[in-house]
Amino acid sequence: MKNSSRPDGDYPVWDIDPYDEDILREPRDYFATLRELGPVVWIEKYGFWAIGRYEQVRSVFGDWKRFCSSRGVGVSDFKTEKPWRPPSIILEVDPPDHSRTRNALARAMSPKSVLSLRPIMEQVAETLVDRLLDTGSFDVVPDLAEAFPLKVFPDAVGLDVNNRHNLITYGAMVFNALGPDNRVRQKALANATEVVPWIIERCKRENLTDNGFGAAIYRAADEGKLTNDEAALLVRSLLSAGIDTTVTGIGNAMLSFAHHPDQWELLKADPSLAKQAFEEVLRYESPIHSFFRTTTEDVEIEGVDLGEGRKISVGLHSANLDPRHWVDPDTFDILRKPTGHMALGVGVHGCVGQMIARLELEVLLTALARRVKTIEPDGDHVWRAGNSLRGLDHLPVTLRAA
Numbered sequence: 001m002k003n004s005s006r007p008d009g010d011y012p013v014w015d016i017d018p019y020d021e022d023i024l025r026e027p028r029d030y031f032a033t034l035r036e037l038g039p040v041v042w043i044e045k046y047g048f049w050a051i052g053r054y055e056q057v058r059s060v061f062g063d064w065k066r067f068c069s070s071r072g073v074g075v076s077d078f079k080t081e082k083p084w085r086p087p088s089i090i091l092e093v094d095p096p097d098h099s100r101t102r103n104a105l106a107r108a109m110s111p112k113s114v115l116s117l118r119p120i121m122e123q124v125a126e127t128l129v130d131r132l133l134d135t136g137s138f139d140v141v142p143d144l145a146e147a148f149p150l151k152v153f154p155d156a157v158g159l160d161v162n163n164r165h166n167l168i169t170y171g172a173m174v175f176n177a178l179g180p181d182n183r184v185r186q187k188a189l190a191n192a193t194e195v196v197p198w199i200i201e202r203c204k205r206e207n208l209t210d211n212g213f214g215a216a217i218y219r220a221a222d223e224g225k226l227t228n229d230e231a232a233l234l235v236r237s238l239l240s241a242g243i244d245t246t247v248t249g250i251g252n253a254m255l256s257f258a259h260h261p262d263q264w265e266l267l268k269a270d271p272s273l274a275k276q277a278f279e280e281v282l283r284y285e286s287p288i289h290s291f292f293r294t295t296t297e298d299v300e301i302e303g304v305d306l307g308e309g310r311k312i313s314v315g316l317h318s319a320n321l322d323p324r325h326w327v328d329p330d331t332f333d334i335l336r337k338p339t340g341h342m343a344l345g346v347g348v349h350g351c352v353g354q355m356i357a358r359l360e361l362e363v364l365l366t367a368l369a370r371r372v373k374t375i376e377p378d379g380d381h382v383w384r385a386g387n388s389l390r391g392l393d394h395l396p397v398t399l400r401a402a
């Protein structure tokens with residue numbers, strides 16, 4: 001990325017590296033200081049703005065005209081730097097272009113078609129949880145957090161493939177590419193030559209079954225709403241955003257319950273709380289820590305003139321922990337109804353896959369709550385340094401049957 005010079009004005013300037021791997025693994029202190037320093041803070045090392053308070057995060061994400069996505073939702077500015085892959089035609093565009101592709105994708109993943117997945121998801125979840133209970137002790141990350149979405153999501157899209165782990169590798173590339181050119185990004189992109197052609201093949205119509213979301217996207221092309229190339233890119237969007245996010249959500253949910261046995265007791269006593277419990281996981285251990293926007297004109301936040309063409313790191317997780325908005329934000333409380341959390345985004349780009357994500361987690365947490373008496377940590381968990389996602393590398397646990 002190119003470093004941009006500091007604009008004139010009176011505002012907090014912070015000499016910190018938000019992409020330091022220790023901060024990426026555990027960003028709570030960084031976020032707390034960011035929020036304390038002010039509503040908008042200049043990060044000298046990279047030459048971008050950072051915001052972490054709830055109010056400003058909500059207003060920036062709610063204003064696509066002045067804070068655009070078309071210049072990239074990561075550190076680099078697509079106006080001046082070449083993106084590592086052709087940009088997303090949904091995430092990295094603004095209205096009106098965005099509205100057409102967004103509508104096509106939302107229609108392909110209509111509530112009816114998403115809800116029709118429930119019985120198969122329940123069956124997969126129950127079988128998986130029974131198997132894990134037989135095993136007893138295992139690592140949540142590969143054996144549960146990855147295993148569940150890797151079974152249900154590619155099937156739902158219509159991918160008829162075996163080597164599904166490539167999807168995790170690709171997701172890691174997409175999300176880590178949004179950061180600066182650090183070790184995390186370089187390591188993730190080192191897999192590009194192998195995985196990108198594989199993904200491109202998977203997005204072709206002839207490689208999709210005819211009853212999944214992929215085929216539904218191509219039907220929009222048949223109706224003249226998209227070109228075939230656009231349909232392929234929208235399938236790519238599902239493969240980019242639909243796996244690593246839920247893998248992270250499941251891992252973070254399991255960690256939250258392993259560390260808060262009282263909350264597990266509550267969920268066990270009433271498994272119908274599963275849906276609401278996942279909302280609290282999203283707030284408390286948000287899978288995506290930040291995304292960027294770029295100013296399209298001279299804009300001001302709380303009296304600070306940001307300037308045009310400036311990158312802003314928008315701390316979604318930070319906003320979800322902001323004591324200016326939440327009561328006891330550092331308490332994991334599944335009885336809280338955390339309406340208004342921004343873990344799934346907000347505004348025109350709010351997560352288009354949120355129904356699927358919520359369904360996956362509701363089904364999985366319900367199956368666990370009905371069968372599992374205790375979730376005990378079985379050694380230390382390890383966070384993974386991610387340039388956009390905050391999830392686990394390892395979470396060893398022991399499950400005991402109810």
Ligand code: HEM
Pocket residue numbers: 069073090091092102237238241242243245246249287288291316342343344345346348349350351352353354356357
């Ligand atoms: C827990 C799981 C998930 C989380 C935390 C999450 C989070 C987010 C967030 C924060 C955004 C907003 C990005 C922005 O405003 O720049 C977003 C957008 C998006 N998500 Fe998700 N997501 C999840 C699951 C999914 C799934 C399962 C899919 C696919 C079915 C998906 C597909 C997308 C797409 C395509 C967009 C772009 C929407 C647009 O630009 O209009 N996500 N997601």
